[in-house]
Amino acid sequence: MNKDYPVPAGYLERETEVKKSRFIARVAPVSSREEVHQWLEQAHKDHPDARHICWAYQIGRPGSAAEAAMNDDGEPSGTAGKPILNVIQHKDMGDILVMVIRYFGGIKLGAGGLVRAYAGAAESVLSAVDRVVQQPVTPARVTMSFADEQPLRHWCEVHGASVDGIDYGTSVLARLSVPMDKLEAFTQFCNAQKLDYVLET
Template sequence: MSNSEPYLVPTADVIFEEEIKKSRFITYLAHTPNIEAAKQFVQQIKERHHDARHNCWAFVAGRPTDSMKWGFSDDGEPSGTAGKPILAQLTGSGVGEITAVVTRYYGGIRLGTGGLVKAYGGGVQQALTRLETKQKVITSELQLSCEYNQVSLVESLLSEYNGTQLHADYGNQVTMQIELDSRIVDEFCAKLTNRSGGRIVAASAS
């Protein structure tokens, strides 16, 4: 999947709760667009459940396939029994910009490593079935300059490609900043150059 391809993100938080052998497991899912937001959400749940034995978590804080933005923690549970199973469910869902925190109130009965993996992974799996998502379209910002009599040409092409004019400066020439679906930038730029006889060239605004 290229970096211009859309991906799914959550549209609302989810809470799923269950009891397993007297231990209470509460799974929280939230939309977290970056690592900082993910860590803030984890901290928020830890503060809400400061009296819980464990607040285990994992996040995919960007594109689902971008492992540089993954993170997880067992928060005191045996290594590999909580954070990794939670992360496995998130990465398997194909949803990006998502954080899961699973709070456990210990009930006095040990679950064993297999039981813990099943409890933490299963809670997230159940919560994901309740998750509502939307497609996040990746956009690019471009800048171009044109003559006043070429503005209608640019606006017509923007409309054709469902682009947005973000800003315009009217000086000796008109300088515009526009936004487009990243997947069609090359096609848009080629058509703009062709229709203007090579007089208008759009370039990345970054």
């Protein structure tokens, strides 16, 4: 799927403390609800004694996300999931899950304090995580001889294309993802090398 919007570059964790309560914020890139559940399961395994594991996510383009959800996990309604989601939306990132794991420190924070604590925890991890923008790509298939494989791999490395799979039979079939702004160069390369290619647009 083409993603020309910022997404988290990877998993990151940051911890903050508010009045003896520990808030462990985790950010992870996600592209489906199944991935969200996997990350949440992992958080529960890692922190079985945590009082709350609150979270929010949005999948799709920031500002018009295909799917978004949040959960207060036992905190007063609107004091955890919503502040986390608000910070996510403010950061303008898509395909993102933020979980905040809370260990209660014995001092009640009140509704306003909880909102500030959860928003602050989300902010701490989102300010630290790197973003990546995945450029739009076009799938391509190339049928070639064994001798042509290395030159093709080299072209892909130089031009930022990825080799998604190679099938070896009587000839070699390569499945590629070619950046859309490199399609003309790709076409020229294939024609010059006399490679049989199909763009799956």
